[in-house]
Amino acid sequence: MRPGSLRQAQWHxxxxxxxxxxxxxxxxxxxxxxxAKLKAHSQSFRVQCLHQETARCLSDExxxxxxxxxxxxxxxxxxxxxxxxxxxFGHTVVPMQATATDWPLFSAxxxxxxxxxxxxxxxxxxxxxxxxRLRAGHPLVQRxxxxxxxxxxxxxxxxxxxxxxxxxxxxRGLLLVTEVFLPAVFELTRTVATDTLxxxx
Numbered sequence: 197m198r199p200g201s202l203r204q205a206q207w208h209x210x211x212x213x214x215x216x217x218x219x220x221x222x223x224x225x226x227x228x229x230x231x232a233k234l235k236a237h238s239q240s241f242r243v244q245c246l247h248q249e250t251a252r253c254l255s256d257e258x259x260x261x262x263x264x265x266x267x268x269x270x271x272x273x274x275x276x277x278x279x280x281x282x283x284x285f286g287h288t289v290v291p292m293q294a295t296a297t298d299w300p301l302f303s304a305x306x307x308x309x310x311x312x313x314x315x316x317x318x319x320x321x322x323x324x325x326x327x328x329r330l331r332a333g334h335p336l337v338q339r340x341x342x343x344x345x346x347x348x349x350x351x352x353x354x355x356x357x358x359x360x361x362x363x364x365x366x367x368r369g370l371l372l373v374t375e376v377f378l379p380a381v382f383e384l385t386r387t388v389a390t391d392t393l394x395x396x397x
Contacts (some may be wrong), residue, residue, distance in 0.1 A: 204256040205328040207361065214329040216358050219382055224327055224360050230375060231276070231311035232282065235382040243307045246343060248272040253289050254335055260363055261291050261370045268292050270306070275322055278384055282347070284311070285340035285376040290369070298369025310373065314332035321366055323363040329355045330376065340376050351379065 208214060211224050223238050226233055233242045251271035258266045269312040276284040288310060290299060301313050314320050330337045341351055360376040 199215075201307050204254075205330055205359070207326040207328045207333055209283050209324065209326060211325075211327045211359065214327045214358060216327070216329075217382075220358055220377060223377055223381055224358060225325070227314045229311045231309040232315075234276055234278050234384070236267060236285060236290070237280070238283075239387060240279055242277050242280075243309050244277055245274040245305070246273040246275065248303075248305070250292070252371075253291075255287060257361075257374070261289060261372050263291065270294070272310070273339065274301075274307075274310075278380070281380040282344060282349075282378050283381045285336065285343065285378060287336055287339075287368045287374040287376070294369035294371070295367075297378060298367045299371060302371070306312075312373075317366065319366050321365045323365070326361050328359050328361070330359050336376050340378060344378065366385055 205267040206246060211221060214224075220236060221286055223230075223233070228273065231241070253261065253266050253269045253271070254265065255266050258264070261269070261339055271356040272286075275282040276286060290302060293339055296303070302310075305313070314322070332338070332341075332355065334357075336359065337355075337357050357376050357378075359374055359376045361372060364371045364373065
């Protein structure tokens with residue numbers, strides 16, 4: 197693999213192509229809301245917004261959001277925290293031409309869950325999941341590692357991170373969500389309280 201290619205990901209339509217560890221496969225392939233699943237595997241859950249601002253999209257996501265080349269987008273990056281530990285690094289991009297009618301709540305999300313908003317809106321169409329194995333040179337890995345380092349958690353420069361992404365559409369607006377799974381996700385287990393509620397349902 198050429199060094200320059202480490203900054204781009206190869207996205208695949210099937211999870212088998214990324215050879216993910218068995219313990220991670222159900223996180224990558226789940227069809228419902230990841231927020232709901234994380235809540236079911238922790239006593240407390242919250243969204244930590246790292247930033248939401250205009251930025252240049254990544255080279256491996258431009259085509260997915262209808263751009264001929266990487267350009268300016270609205271970018272939102274968060275940590276999804278379970279029991280105060282970062283479990284997922286979330287990265288969302290929206291083309292600048294999208295309007296407030298397309299995504300009426302996006303600009304005011306703050307530390308609310310984007311996933312809850314998307315799955316609660318009947319006008320949102322969800323595309324198929326794509327999967328990737330990200331190396332240390334990929335920008336999202338670098339950003340996730342930087343966020344972990346600020347909390348005193350360091351990962352190996354040779355570590356692989358597994359990610360998934362999905363394209364959403366509302367009216368004519370596109371929105372691409374990428375989720376990078378962090379080491380803490382391997383330690384999450386379904387909570388007893390949630391299991392009890394499920395069994396009673």
